[in-house]
Amino acid sequence: MDPALIANNVIDGVLMGMLYSLIALGLALIFGVMDIINFAHGDFVMIAAYLAWVFAMATFIDPSVMAIITVPLFFVIGLAIYKLVIEPVLGAEPLIQIAVTVGLGYVLQNMALAVWKAEPKSFPDPWFNYSIELGPISLSVAKLLGALISAISLILIHYLLTRTKFGLAVRATSANREVAPLMGISVKKVYGITFGIGTALTALGAALYMAWGQTNPYLGASFSLLSWVIVAMGGLGGVIGVFFSGLIVGVLEAMGNTFVSPSARLAVVYLAFFLILWFRPRGLFAKR
Amino acid sequence: MSWSGEIILEVNDVVKRFGGIVAVNKVNFNVRKGEILGLVGPNGAGKTTLFNCITGVYKPEEGKIVFKGEEITGLPPHKIAAKGIARTWQKVRPFKKMTVIDAVVVGVLLRTNDLAAARKKAEEMLRFIGFPEEKFHYKGKDITLMEHKLVDLARAIATDPTLLLLDEVAAGLRPHEMDRLAEILKKINEEKGITMIVVEHVMRFVMGLSQRMVVMHEGQKIAEGTPEEIANNPKVIEAYLGTKPV
Amino acid sequence: MVGSVGMKIGKDLLGVLILSLLLASVPFLIGFDQYYILIMARALIFAVFVVAWNIIGGYAGQLDLAAFAYIGLGGIVAAELLTFFGLTPWVGMFVGAAVAIALAVVIGYPTFRFGIKEVWYALLTSSLVVILNNIFHLDQLLGSLDHYLPTPPPGQEWLYIKFPVYEYIYWVIVAALAVTMFINIKISNSKTGYYLRAIREDELAAEALGIDVRKYKLKALISYAGILGFMGYLFIVIEGTYSYHTFNSPQSIMVAIMGIIGGLGSIGGAFTSALLLKVVEEYLRGTFGSTIPGLHLLLYGILLILVGIFKPDGLAGIYEWFKKKYLSSRGKEVSGK
Secondary structure, rough: OOHHHHHHHHHHHHHHHHHHHHHHHHHHHHHHHOOOOOOOOOHHHHHHHHHHHHHHHHOOOOOOOHHHHHHHHHHHHHHHHHHHHHHOOOOHHHHHHHHHHHHHHHHHHHHHHHHHOOOOOOOOOOOOOEEEEOOOOEEEEEHHHHHHHHHHHHHHHHHHHHHHHHHHHHHHHHOOOHHHHHHOOOOHHHHHHHHHHHHHHHHHHHHEEEEEEEOOOHHHHHHHHHHHHHHHHHHHHHHHHHHHHHHHHHHHHHHHHHHHHHHHHHHHHHHHHHHHHHOOOOOHHHHO | OOOOOOEEEEEEEEEEEEOOOOEEEEEEEEEEEOOEEEEOOOEEEEHHHHHHHHHOOOOOOOOEEEEEEEEOOOOOOHHHHHOEEEEEEEOOOOOOOHHHHHHHHHHHHHOOOOHHHHHHHHHHHHHHHOOOHOOOOOHHHOOOHHHHHHHHHHHHOOOHHHHHHHHOOOOOHHHHHHHHHHHHHHHHHHHHHEEEEEEEOOHHHHHHHOEEEEEEEOOEHHHHHOOHEEEOHHHHHHHHHOOOOO | OHHHHHHHHHHHHHHHHHHHHHHHHHHHHHHHHHHHHHHHHHHHHHHEEEEHHHHHHHHHOOOOOHHHHHHHHHHHHHHHHHHHHHHHHHHHHHHHHHHHHHHHHHHHHHHHOOOEEEHHHHHHHHHHHHHHHHHHOOOOOOOOOOOOOOOOOOOOHHHHOOOOOOOOHHHHHHHHHHHHHHHHHHHHHHHHHHHHHHHHHHHHHHHHHHOOHHHHHHHHHHHHHHHHHHHHEEEEEEEEEEHHHHOOHHHHHHHHHHHHOOOOOOOOHHHHHHHHHHHHHHHHHHHOOOOOOOOOHHHHHHHHHHHHHHHHOHHHHHHHHHHHHHHHHHHOOOOOO
16 A cells, blocks of 8 residues: 555544544533433534534635634533533433433434535635645645644643633532532533533534535534544543544544545444444443 | 351451552451441541442452352452342432332342242331331332331342341431331341441441441541440540540 | 232233234225235334334333344345245244344443443444444445345245235234234243343342343343344335345434333333334325425424423323323322333
């Protein structure tokens, strides 16, 4: 195999991996803090991608820039979804919790299908979708940008979690839900804001993705899978765990694309996921 | 009081760590057949962790736990239960959608496959514990806290255990309920011959109940003896009050 | 009190018998109209899937999203055995069931370890269907084409379970439904049933009572996978073709959704919701399919959310609520499972 091809694929995988980390971080936060099993996570990405596209088409500004609007918007949407759908089932058995998010995913998918139909949508005149050539290496500026912003966001979130009062509240609640109120922490507020942040992160990732990608109602499936694999691998390792898992998954996917076939690239990730769940990485055990 | 009873549980130099924290630090004691042993200590002493090591929820890093002459360290909880160690829960774990009688049947089924016989035995257990007969068909979510604890007890002894571990069973109860519970526990110990370890916070409850006590503090055993000896032990007083007695 | 368990089983079995007779009479009542018999057969086979799913989802409380992994595997095994070795599906279906069970054990054994969170099982099973879909897409296996079952020589229709008319397969499915319901009833009223209910309520407490949680979850999984693996061939007969598409993830999720809406642990609920939702789906697809595709899925999504939040006991819970309100001569007695 051509080494330049492999190198390009690895680099592409790394850049994509950073973006995946950003998107997975939202899921990791939500799952890690409140044990909420959000099957609709990928569908949040999908809707956020559509909205970035809608705003972009209305203003002729690149969808990635539309993150300025969609990120705060999705923070609010996340809060709303938490209040309406998640909070009511916090005490229910896990199967019901998962089921409710499955239902949510279906609603989002089919709303998108009804409004925008099945044809993929992308921004016709992307600002960053070109490559810079460094010898045999070809770097996509859009992906580079996405990776950069993702990295910065990851660092910011890490800072938020480890050095701020809110972050402390989040970690305290996630460690011991019962004791937290005794320390003056409103568990529901922490949950709500965490859910909002998690959702906002997916919106950021989605907007960055739309700098070069296209969206369709079924986009959610692949992003859900990628996020879950990253969370499964990264385990309870916090932002750092998610970061490294994201890189690995990104490269894995790129390898699948090159060495197996483009259509099977997700299957490779599925297989990896399957194998991870089969053996025993630390991330899989219930916190007790 | 000296005991010539056989030893049914040995906790030998058990160590349990969580990351950098040593929750149980080389704890050593024995439990004699037929006795009620109180296991006390201030918050964070490691009692519950030790409890969970005995029942198989945790696996100790070092040390051995021997039950009826057989090593049980690190066995999964269901195997330990099958060998004859039962437990109750500090935070009640009711079977909310199942009826009280069905919950106890689950316990009985450990020793039989006959459903009809199991139901009979379950009823016996509930009556023995003193659970009101008219509420046998109430669902777990519809009974009071005290009734939960009774069901929890009935469920546990329905598995026909040799040793019963009670995890802060007096928590949340009013004084007269505590007294009633203590009477029931004594009855279980005397009439069914079940040995007990009572992990407890409420001193009045456990002192009146135990024949012997073990005191833990910061992961280690600091005292062992009769309730009177424990009450007058300066190390124990210091552990609870944080200051040396004058 | 003691005999009431036996009486309850007897009552339930009678109910199954009556239901089966009613269902079996449908072709007669509609003049053997092939179009509607096919719809009924499609709906009923889904009912079998959902009632079987009730064992793993309702009794054991595991969100299994891999129904069509087992249906597909069992069905394709039986179909290929027939095509290449002329083995009658009456034997082939059992082979299919065995293969499905083997797969189920491979999935369940490591996943049901003590302490693994529920969500991983849901994710694992949903990815299983996709993996099988991709594997069977390979040219070495089924490739991209639709495969057809061989046509039986005249007189051998029963050997192939393939007929020029739909009522015979319909009746076979009715019989399968009755058997599946019977299996549910037996499990529910056995030690396994009690243990599964305890596991679903509280795994930790169940373990402490001596229950080997993994073993019993596996029992439930094997029953469920075995039934689905067996039914796979019948599904292929109704569909007419088989391919890698048989490993259908959305439909697998549908089975779980129907089970939840019906009410976890309720055989009647599983049956009712499957029938109802399948019929509604056919109607909506027929009427709005071109204008608003996915309308039925949107509705089911909303329904699932509403059920989860307000009525997690599903249709069965609603039915019980009605019973209590309007048959209140029963008094305060709170009983039953």
